[in-house]
Amino acid sequence: MLERKFFMLKIVKTAIFLVILFILWVGIFKILWIKDSTSEFFKEPKNTLDIVYVGASNVYIHFNSSLAYKKYGFTTGILSAGAQTPVAIEYLIKESQKYQSPSLYIIDLTKFVNNLNIYTEGEFRNTFDAIPFSWNRFEMINNSLKYSNLKSDEYMNYYFSFFKYHNSWKKITKQNFIEPEELFKGFLLNTETLERKSQNIGYWNKEIESLEKDNYNVLNNLLNYLDKENLNCLFVIPKRGFYLSEIKKMNFISKEIKKRNYSVINFNEIEDLSINSDNDFYNLFHLNIYGSTKYTLYFAKYLHEHYDLPDHRNDKKYNSWDKTYEKLKEHYKELTQKDFEELVEESTLLLNNN
Amino acid sequence: MLLTSLSFLAFAIITVLLYFILPKKCQWLVLLIASLVFLFYKNLSIGTIIQALAVLLSSYVLGRQIEKNKETKKAKRYLIIGIAIILGILAYLKYSNLFIITVNHILDLFKVSYQFKQVQRVSLIGISYYSLIMISYLVDIYRGTCKSEKNILKLALFMSYFPILNSGPFIRYENMKDELYKKHKFSYDRLCSGLVRILWGLFKILVISQRLGMYVDTVYANLATYNGFYTVIAILFFPMQLYTNFSGSIDIIMGISEILGIKLPENFTTPFFSTSMTEFWRHWHITLGAWLKEYIFYPLLKSTIMQKLNTFCKNKFSKKIGKKIPMFLSMFIMWVCIGVWHGGAYTYIIGSGIIQFIFIFLEDLLGPIVSKINKKIGIKEDVFSYKLYKTIRTYLLFSISMIFFRATSIKNAIKIFLSIFFYNPWILFDNNSIYKAGLDLLDFRVLILSLIVLFIVEKLSRTGSVREKLFKQNIVFRWGIIYALIFGIVIFGCYGVGYDPAEFIYRGF
Numbered sequence: 001m002l003e004r005k006f007f008m009l010k011i012v013k014t015a016i017f018l019v020i021l022f023i024l025w026v027g028i029f030k031i032l033w034i035k036d037s038t039s040e041f042f043k044e045p046k047n048t049l050d051i052v053y054v055g056a057s058n059v060y061i062h063f064n065s066s067l068a069y070k071k072y073g074f075t076t077g078i079l080s081a082g083a084q085t086p087v088a089i090e091y092l093i094k095e096s097q098k099y100q101s102p103s104l105y106i107i108d109l110t111k112f113v114n115n116l117n118i119y120t121e122g123e124f125r126n127t128f129d130a131i132p133f134s135w136n137r138f139e140m141i142n143n144s145l146k147y148s149n150l151k152s153d154e155y156m157n158y159y160f161s162f163f164k165y166h167n168s169w170k171k172i173t174k175q176n177f178i179e180p181e182e183l184f185k186g187f188l189l190n191t192e193t194l195e196r197k198s199q200n201i202g203y204w205n206k207e208i209e210s211l212e213k214d215n216y217n218v219l220n221n222l223l224n225y226l227d228k229e230n231l232n233c234l235f236v237i238p239k240r241g242f243y244l245s246e247i248k249k250m251n252f253i254s255k256e257i258k259k260r261n262y263s264v265i266n267f268n269e270i271e272d273l274s275i276n277s278d279n280d281f282y283n284l285f286h287l288n289i290y291g292s293t294k295y296t297l298y299f300a301k302y303l304h305e306h307y308d309l310p311d312h313r314n315d316k317k318y319n320s321w322d323k324t325y326e327k328l329k330e331h332y333k334e335l336t337q338k339d340f341e342e343l344v345e346e347s348t349l350l351l352n353n354n
Numbered sequence: 355m356l357l358t359s360l361s362f363l364a365f366a367i368i369t370v371l372l373y374f375i376l377p378k379k380c381q382w383l384v385l386l387i388a389s390l391v392f393l394f395y396k397n398l399s400i401g402t403i404i405q406a407l408a409v410l411l412s413s414y415v416l417g418r419q420i421e422k423n424k425e426t427k428k429a430k431r432y433l434i435i436g437i438a439i440i441l442g443i444l445a446y447l448k449y450s451n452l453f454i455i456t457v458n459h460i461l462d463l464f465k466v467s468y469q470f471k472q473v474q475r476v477s478l479i480g481i482s483y484y485s486l487i488m489i490s491y492l493v494d495i496y497r498g499t500c501k502s503e504k505n506i507l508k509l510a511l512f513m514s515y516f517p518i519l520n521s522g523p524f525i526r527y528e529n530m531k532d533e534l535y536k537k538h539k540f541s542y543d544r545l546c547s548g549l550v551r552i553l554w555g556l557f558k559i560l561v562i563s564q565r566l567g568m569y570v571d572t573v574y575a576n577l578a579t580y581n582g583f584y585t586v587i588a589i590l591f592f593p594m595q596l597y598t599n600f601s602g603s604i605d606i607i608m609g610i611s612e613i614l615g616i617k618l619p620e621n622f623t624t625p626f627f628s629t630s631m632t633e634f635w636r637h638w639h640i641t642l643g644a645w646l647k648e649y650i651f652y653p654l655l656k657s658t659i660m661q662k663l664n665t666f667c668k669n670k671f672s673k674k675i676g677k678k679i680p681m682f683l684s685m686f687i688m689w690v691c692i693g694v695w696h697g698g699a700y701t702y703i704i705g706s707g708i709i710q711f712i713f714i715f716l717e718d719l720l721g722p723i724v725s726k727i728n729k730k731i732g733i734k735e736d737v738f739s740y741k742l743y744k745t746i747r748t749y750l751l752f753s754i755s756m757i758f759f760r761a762t763s764i765k766n767a768i769k770i771f772l773s774i775f776f777y778n779p780w781i782l783f784d785n786n787s788i789y790k791a792g793l794d795l796l797d798f799r800v801l802i803l804s805l806i807v808l809f810i811v812e813k814l815s816r817t818g819s820v821r822e823k824l825f826k827q828n829i830v831f832r833w834g835i836i837y838a839l840i841f842g843i844v845i846f847g848c849y850g851v852g853y854d855p856a857e858f859i860y861r862g863f
Contacts, residue, residue, distance in 0.1 A: 007542075010542050017833060017836075020833070020837070021837065021840065024837060024841065025844075028841060028845070032845070156360060157850055160360075162844060162850075163849065163850030164850060166844055166845050166846075166847065166849075166850065167850070169796075169845050169846070170794075170796050
């Protein structure tokens with residue numbers, strides 16, 4: 001009897017030891033990890049997002065979710081990472097379903113036209129690192145990396161991010177200990193996105209070019225998954241510069257998606273957006289804050305009008321969205337000495353005139 | 355399978371779980387299967403199977419025959435055949451190139467232009483360990499100090515027990531048979547103690563050894579850029595790198611063995627506190643030294659030739675010298691054997707063999723003279739400062755010998771040694787030069803801090819087991835230390851992206 005009691009005590013002790021170890025582990029690696037848009041997504045309380053917007057950098061740089069909330073009251077989770085491989089999208093949706101039950105998924109199509117083996121380590125990590133440990137994450141990494149030139153024994157470094165980030169203790173700064181100052185519910189605002197650089201954005205060609213077999217399969221698998229889960233989904237081609245071959249492939253993708261009864265919006269063909277290539281880009285592929293404000297106002301209005309999205313603005317549970325918008329305004333003021341509301345008003349006016 | 359890899363972690367966990375979950379009578383079979391997996395991991399071929407089977411079968415059959423034919427001449431014949439087979443396989447797989455290099459040098463001397471090509475042979479992990487272990491098995495049967503094993507599978511386990519294949523320690527059948535084959539109960543205390551020892555081993559390898567290696571490798575690979583004080587530091591770092599790497603891997607396997615309930619002999623007992631080279635080798639790779647003494651040094655010393663030499667020298671010189679000459683001759687042969695065992699290269703024979711012998715020989719020769727001089731000029735030998743001087747001197751001597759051990763060739767070793775004399779002491783002070791040779795300022799800080807931790811632990815271990823002392827402490831302190839160790843390894847360890855996997859220096863032997 002006494003022996004049994006003693007044994008139980010040891011089990012309890014071990015359990016406590018492991019729990020403390022886990023807490024310390026999570027805490028320490030939170031400090032060492034680089035915080036990005038994806039990690040912002042997983043901070044949202046369960047079942048509080050009305051839309052989940054998935055895709056590469058065009059999502060977190062173009063769509064200002066707190067502004068959309070401020071205007072129409074619906075919440076959009078940004079599940080986006082720089083150069084996010086399209087292979088990951090299916091798994092990211094699966095992952096988001098564990099925490100959220102949105103009424104709409106928006107999928108950015110940008111990266112579907114690129115080869116699947118072009119991604120660098122950093123780009124892969126942007127997509128994988130913030131995803132919590134699960135079998136789904138393991139599958140996402142395996143399926144994404146199989147198109148790369150990596151050997152399978154190198155995958156381990158991606159499964160366990162601490163293999164990479166344990167070494168970042170050398171680069172620890174104040175930023176590691178505080179909430180990211182440039183991210184607002186996933187939306188990025190910094191000195192770079194404030195720049196205005198004139199771009200040569202060509203017209204949208206109507207020609208069609210087939211996708212590579214691998215890319216086609218990835219798209220097909222994603223559509224099959226959406227069908228299987230019966231998810232409400234909208235695909236978008238963001239306003240940005242595309243190379244001619246990319247445009248042709250994008251037309252092919254649009255056609256294929258429409259065949260499966262999903263809607264596709266090509267923002268490059270929408271004149272009403274009022275985005276001009278002289279003022280609204282900071283590089284060929286990304287809108288600046290002026291362009292993104294127009295894009296958000298236009299797209300949020302479209303979503304409000306075409307989908308049955310709730311208005312949470314008077315719900316205390318969603319206070320964090322108001323606070324984020326206020327922080328965004330402060331940050332904009334800090335960077336430009338101007339009022340963000342003025343920019344919103346100007347953009348609204350311009351959109352209304354169109 | 356590297357001891358610091360996740361695949362080894364998974365392998366060890368599965369082995370331990372099966373070992374305690376399955377019926378106790380199966381425990382040794384679990385170990386045998388695990389050992390075979392470890393032995394042939396990524397190295398399974400007809401050639402490697404034949405290598406292992408040849409050693410196992412010859413040891414088994416000849417061991418039985420030696421026992422059956424005890425007290426007859428046949429026993430000796432069987433013993434010689436057994437040793438010849440094992441050494442033949444070892445020499446064929448490990449020393450072919452040493453032989454080819456030697457022949458090529460001789461051909462060079464006679465100005466023959468023909469050169470034999472060096473060969474690549476695939477040998478099993480731990481071949482140098484299990485070969486010597488099996489030789490000791492046969493000799494012990496011959497001497498009657500142990501009985502032959504009737505079950506060939508049990509003998510296979512003794513030969514291939516996976517924890518020792520990586521870097522020892524050397525085990526003897528008589529001491530291990532009960533440990534390996536008896537039934538072991540799971541013990542929570544042993545589990546905790548074993549895990550702490552594994553953590554300590556990982557700390558030594560990943561935090562200290564790998565970090566030291568980053569500096570040493572950079573300097574040794576770029577002697578044109580890094581010379582003078584850069585080389586001096588690299589030379590001083592290497593013995594510590596070797597020690598933390600080797601003793602760290604021993605800690606990991608001892609920890610695993612402890613969890614399984616199998617006691618292995620210690621291989622290191624704080625060697626860098628030694629005040630002489632003789633003492634140093636009593637604390638460094640203890641089981642190899644013991645093996646060579648038992649199976650080479652003493653048999654040689656007692657051999658007829660040495661006895662005759664003893665008598666001859668006693669008559670020719672004095673009783674004292676007569677005793678010393680055969681002893682040093684046997685010792686020289688033993689040290690050459692140590693050098694040869696370390697690998698098929700002259701650098702090993704010189705670095706870990708002949709130079710060590712010279713130092714020990716000189717210590718024995720000059721020790722009494724120095725003591726006499728010290729007495730005459732009033733230098734106290736029993737004070738801390740003198741002991742400290744002798745400890746530092748031992749470390750320096752070992753560091754110098756290790757130049758050969760670490761170098762790629764004798765020429766390279768001489769080049770390294772000569773580069774010490776390049777005058778550039780300012781690199782220690784100016785413009786962070788010292789931080790450009792593989793380790794930056796932060797790495798140096800971590801290194802110094804972890805070396806202080808190592809020093810404290812080593813110092814404490816001289817008065818008893820540090821783990822026992824730790825487990826006597828209150829829970830907050832005890833857990834604090836363990837958490838610090840875990841996060842010290844995880845955060846400051848040199849592993850993962852940007853680092854080469856922790857290769858074990860002693861693994862190649």
